[in-house]
Amino acid sequence: MLTTLAVKTASGGLFSKLKTGASKLISSAAKMSLQAKYETLAVTVPHEFVYHVELNRPEKLNAMSKTMWFEIGKCFETLDSDENCRVVVLSGAGKVFTAGLDLKDAMDMAPELAEQEDVARKAKIVVAKLRGYQKSLTAIELCKKPVVAAVHSACIGGGVDLIAATDMRYCSKDAWFQVKEVDIGMAADVGTLQRLPKIIGSDSWAREVCYTARKVQAPEALSSGLVSRVFEDKESLIKGAIDIAQDIAKKSPVAVQGTKVSLVYARDHSVQDGLNQIAVWNQLMLQSEDFTNAVVAQATKQKDVVFSKL
Ligand SMILES: CCC/C=C/C=C/C(=O)SCCNC(=O)CCNC(=O)[C@H](O)C(C)(C)COP(=O)(O)OP(=O)(O)OC[C@H]1O[C@@H](n2cnc3c(N)ncnc32)[C@H](O)[C@@H]1OP(=O)(O)O
Numbered sequence: 510m511l512t513t514l515a516v517k518t519a520s521g522g523l524f525s526k527l528k529t530g531a532s533k534l535i536s537s538a539a540k541m542s543l544q545a546k547y548e549t550l551a552v553t554v555p556h557e558f559v560y561h562v563e564l565n566r567p568e569k570l571n572a573m574s575k576t577m578w579f580e581i582g583k584c585f586e587t588l589d590s591d592e593n594c595r596v597v598v599l600s601g602a603g604k605v606f607t608a609g610l611d612l613k614d615a616m617d618m619a620p621e622l623a624e625q626e627d628v629a630r631k632a633k634i635v636v637a638k639l640r641g642y643q644k645s646l647t648a649i650e651l652c653k654k655p656v657v658a659a660v661h662s663a664c665i666g667g668g669v670d671l672i673a674a675t676d677m678r679y680c681s682k683d684a685w686f687q688v689k690e691v692d693i694g695m696a697a698d699v700g701t702l703q704r705l706p707k708i709i710g711s712d713s714w715a716r717e718v719c720y721t722a723r724k725v726q727a728p729e730a731l732s733s734g735l736v737s738r739v740f741e742d743k744e745s746l747i748k749g750a751i752d753i754a755q756d757i758a759k760k761s762p763v764a765v766q767g768t769k770v771s772l773v774y775a776r777d778h779s780v781q782d783g784l785n786q787i788a789v790w791n792q793l794m795l796q797s798e799d800f801t802n803a804v805v806a807q808a809t810k811q812k813d814v815v816f817s818k819l
Pocket residue numbers: 568569570572573608609610611612613638639642663665666667668689690693698699
């Protein structure tokens with residue numbers, strides 16, 4: 510039975526190669542249109558199934574403007590359903606990863622609030638904005654494709670909220686991180702306080718960096734678990750992140766996407782709830798051709814199985 514299935518997989522492989530050639534053409538077409546689609550993000554496709562999203566306001570140190578917040582949400586919602594995308598690398602163009610919330614934009618809210626006299630009406634305006642910003646970053650977590658943050662130089666305030674919603678975090682030696690919100694008189698409200706303590710093993714350390722807004726340099730980011738790899742410089746960081754992304758992109762998208770959904774669910778639920786979730790998920794997904802093809806490939810020592818798009 511294994512032999513029959515292996516032959517089936519091998520002929521599927523040839524068909525998939527033809528499909529791969531076609532998808533490369535589609536990918537280069539997609540590359541152009543994706544770049545044109547956003548004002549504050551640059552989206553490229555460095556390898557088949559690997560997307561690279563760059564925060565792209567280098568002249569303002571990638572400060573997160575209203576447009577950028579909106580576009581981050583839109584981008585990751587789109588990537589979630591894009592069958593050509595299996596993994597995303599997220600980095601910053603130019604000198605730094607991001608200088609955080611665009612402070613000019615933040616001040617623009619004052620005149621709008623001044624139009625209202627009553628606190629409840631003012632609060633309604635603020636909460637709508639907050640919910641919108643939260644939704645944008647949660648789109649990264651809801652995107653079933655793993656997202657690898659590649660941080661160089663500064664990652665401040667909203668930047669920490671952003672990377673806390675990603676799956677894996679790498680940085681270069683010159684990187685530093687700052688939960689800066691208390692310095693601008695606010696409690697962080699778009700994910701750092703909720704996600705950071707779950708990323709970091711030490712609750713005490715997480716609280717310290719949130720209360721003090723002190724800078725965390727790359728070696729401490731590594732030892733605390735905020736990042737899992739440190740690269741020599743930005744160039745090797747991006748290459749390293751894309752290499753890992755390519756490895757992930759070769760795996761079954763059914764398996765990888767199911768793994769992300771289950772890890773995110775398990776983080777926020779009891780072990781028993783998590784076991785129930787994956788049992789329900791896999792009662793369907795173990796019937797996928799990916800499972801059969803991958804099992805056969807392992808059993809017959811076949812390399813480079815090609816999986817259909819998802
Ligand atoms: C509902 C909201 C939820 C989100 C909350 C998030 C909160 C936060 O993110 S709190 C943190 C806010 N960010 C900051 O406080 C950082 C401010 N920037 C800096 O301290 C410095 O720019 C930095 C140390 C990062 C770099 O200094 P450097 O001398 O190298 O560059 P600059 O000359 O200062 O900046 C170059 C141009 O970029 C503009 N810019 C930098 N940061 C921001 C910013 N956060 N918002 C808007 N614009 C920023 C800066 O004005 C310069 O532009 P230009 O004057 O036109 O040349």
